[in-house]
Amino acid sequence: GAGVSQSPSNKVTEKGKDVELRCDPISGHTALYWYRQSLGQGLEFLIYFQGNSAPDKSGLPSDRFSAERTGGSVSTLTIQRTQQEDSAVYLCASSLFRSSGYLSTDTQYFGPGTRLTVL
């Protein structure tokens, strides 16, 4: 079956411009995550969506970052007034559900990422 897809695969933009990154999760997956991977760094959590619940935005680095998830499926991450430090690979992941309780072992399936370069 189809995995998580992201578009575009590469995006080059000028400082100060806005960008939109898209994620198509695996069909039927209710949980969706955005992460950022900078050069030499591990993955940094940005935002989490689960069903119809309010998103967990605790990882967003500034108010220039926002994300939406329409109809419980496709998600768009928007970065306004991009800065050079925003350059990174932005990864999206989805999972079937978010286990409740202490022992969460949901498998997150990652997309290939969007490489963003801000000049």
Place this chain on the structure above:
Amino acid sequence: TQLLEQSPQFLSIQEGENLTVYCNSSSVFSSLQWYRQEPGEGPVLLVTVVTGGEVKKLKRLTFQFGDARKDSSLHITAAQTGDTGLYLCAGVMGGANNLFFGTGTRLTVIP
């Protein structure tokens, strides 16, 4: 500040050698996962360990979760060129919605 520190950061070995990658933290995790990531792709889950002291084997890969659930290790026996990639550990903390990823270990296996 990273919750999970991995060592070594870079590792280059000859095919057939053994290696161990470490993932350490001062925090307790409810479970810990290991991923492998290849260039241009997202991370792919290798294993999840849940119980303190747990050992899981996946062919030539052996994963261990520390007794106190603060650390983990990945041991590869007789490395092959196909093992080349970025290895990431990731922890799950009770009450958090996200994975906390380690700093990564970039492994190169030379034929």
